[in-house]
Structure formats: C-alpha cells, structure tokens
Amino acid sequence: MTKWQRYAAYALAIYALSVVVLRFSSGGQGWGTALLLALVTTPLALWMGRLRSRLDERAAEWGRRRFRPWPEERRR
Structure with a gap:
C-alpha cells in the first residue's frame, strides 16, 4: 500500500468511526448532523x-x- 492509500484508509476509518460514535452517543445526534x-x-x-x-x-x-x-x- 502506498503512503497516500494508507492515509486515505486512515481518514476513511476515522470518519466512519466518528459518524458511528456521534450517532449512537448519549446525545443521540441525527444521521445528517453526525455526518457533518x-x-x-x-x-x-x-x-x-x-x-x-x-x-x-x-x-x-x-x-x-x-x-x-x-x-x-x-x-x-
């Protein structure tokens, strides 16, 4: 894997994890807000x-x- 592919994979993983954490946290954000x-x-x-x-x-x-x-x- 090249440096940029690895960087993109990290970014995508952090983004997906952030969306899930923000959506299902105790605050209960909506999907749109969690994505933003x-x-x-x-x-x-x-x-x-x-x-x-x-x-x-x-x-x-x-x-x-x-x-x-x-x-x-x-x-x-």
Missing part, C-alpha cells in the same frame, strides 16, 4: 496524529544529540 460533525473531526484527528508523530521525532532527535548524559547514566 465527522467531516470536522476527521481532519482535526489526522492533524493531531501528525503533530504527535512530529513531536515524538523531534524528542528522539533531541535525546540523541544531548551532550550531557542523563543522571541515571552518570552513576554507572
């Missing part, structure tokens, strides 16, 4: 996932470039 709200929540969820992965990558890079060892490693 899922259109808003899907890009937001994808953006938050991308942001988290970028932050994780930068944290790992910062950990590799750290010039002083962690306190636990100094005691060894």
